Amino acid sequence: MRFAVLIWAVLCFASAGKAQTGTYSATGDWVYVKIKPTPPPAVIRSFEEDFTDNRNRWRIGQRGAYSYDISQKGYRVRKMAGADPQTPAFSYIPLPPAIQLNKVDTFSVQVDITGPGGQIPDAGLLLGVRDSLNYCHFRINNKHQVSIKYVINGLSYTIYMRGDYVPAGGRLSTTKNTLTVRKTGEQIHFYLNNREVPTSPYQFRQYQGNGIGFVANTDGTVFRNLTVGIGSE
Numbered sequence: 001m002r003f004a005v006l007i008w009a010v011l012c013f014a015s016a017g018k019a020q021t022g023t024y025s026a027t028g029d030w031v032y033v034k035i036k037p038t039p040p041p042a043v044i045r046s047f048e049e050d051f052t053d054n055r056n057r058w059r060i061g062q063r064g065a066y067s068y069d070i071s072q073k074g075y076r077v078r079k080m081a082g083a084d085p086q087t088p089a090f091s092y093i094p095l096p097p098a099i100q101l102n103k104v105d106t107f108s109v110q111v112d113i114t115g116p117g118g119q120i121p122d123a124g125l126l127l128g129v130r131d132s133l134n135y136c137h138f139r140i141n142n143k144h145q146v147s148i149k150y151v152i153n154g155l156s157y158t159i160y161m162r163g164d165y166v167p168a169g170g171r172l173s174t175t176k177n178t179l180t181v182r183k184t185g186e187q188i189h190f191y192l193n194n195r196e197v198p199t200s201p202y203q204f205r206q207y208q209g210n211g212i213g214f215v216a217n218t219d220g221t222v223f224r225n226l227t228v229g230i231g232s233e
Contacts, residue, residue: 047099047212049226051075059091066216074114077123079219088122089221092129092213099230101128101183102206106231109212110180113140116220118174120144123216123223125179128207136207137215138179138190141165144172146197148190152208161202169198 049056051073058075059068065083068091069076077089101107115121124139124147133154139147149156149163156163173193180191183204190200214223 045099045230047095047226047228051224051226056093058093065089074222074224075214077214077216077219077221077223079217085217088215088217090126090132090213090215092126092135092211094209094211095228099228100210101230102210104183104230106182106184108180108182108229109227110178111214111226112176112178112224114176114222114224115142115174115218119218119220120172120174120177121216121218121221123214123218123221125181126211126213126215127181128209129211129213130207130209134208135211136161137163138181139165139215140168140172140177140179140192142172144168144170146190146192146199148197148199148202150205160205166197166199168192170195 051070054060054070058070060070061067062080065080065087066089067078067080068089069078075091077091079089095101109125109127111125113121113123115123120140120142122139122141124137127136127138129135134152136150137147139149141147143165144167145165146168147163147165148161150161151163170193178191178193180194182189182191186204187201188204190197190202212226212228
């Protein structure tokens with residue numbers, strides 16, 4: 001009976017979830033007990049997509065004028081015949097709830113983009129996506145240009161991330177181009193192949209959503225090695 005009461009006392013203190021020490025007595029026999037705290041649940045600080053499968057539920061199959069599939073560790077976009085050249089493919093997923101781009105001091109997002117047969121694709125990265133009318137994009141094209149655009153309710157600003165294509169500050173690769181976006185404090189930086197583009201950085205403005213994804217207007221564009229990492233909140 002004394003042993004049962006003592007065990008009950010230990011369990012009661014353990015359930016508090018904090019480290020406690022003390023001397024307890026159930027019947028006059030004193031026992032020194034130290035209780036370790038329960039470790040907090042792990043917090044996801046990064047997101048990695050290697051496209052070995054579709055566990056993150058990307059758009060797959062034909063949707064409108066484009067088809068999407070995952071193969072050879074890549075996310076491929078194909079353009080159907082008769083597609084409107086002014087309407088790009090648009091695919092995104094929500095980031096895990098623990099990764100909130102609007103709530104952290106620093107974050108980094110990166111993806112590798114390749115085109116078919118040595119072409120430089122018209123394609124890019126989507127950030128802060130709520131839907132097809134609310135997002136930020138970072139795009140490249142085969143004229144060695146970049147576009148950075150912030151869209152709210154289908155409209156872009158006239159002086160902030162307007163979306164105009166401007167020289168990238170260097171030649172793009174015909175094999176692979178790496179797009180990187182980094183937020184540091186109140187500024188957000190855009191890099192192409194580890195070189196900051198000429199119009200970067202910008203003052204960071206809150207996104208309308210927390211989705212991540214891709215935009216493409218070139219048949220056969222492939223996206224690989226998508227990573228998202230965040231810093232302190």
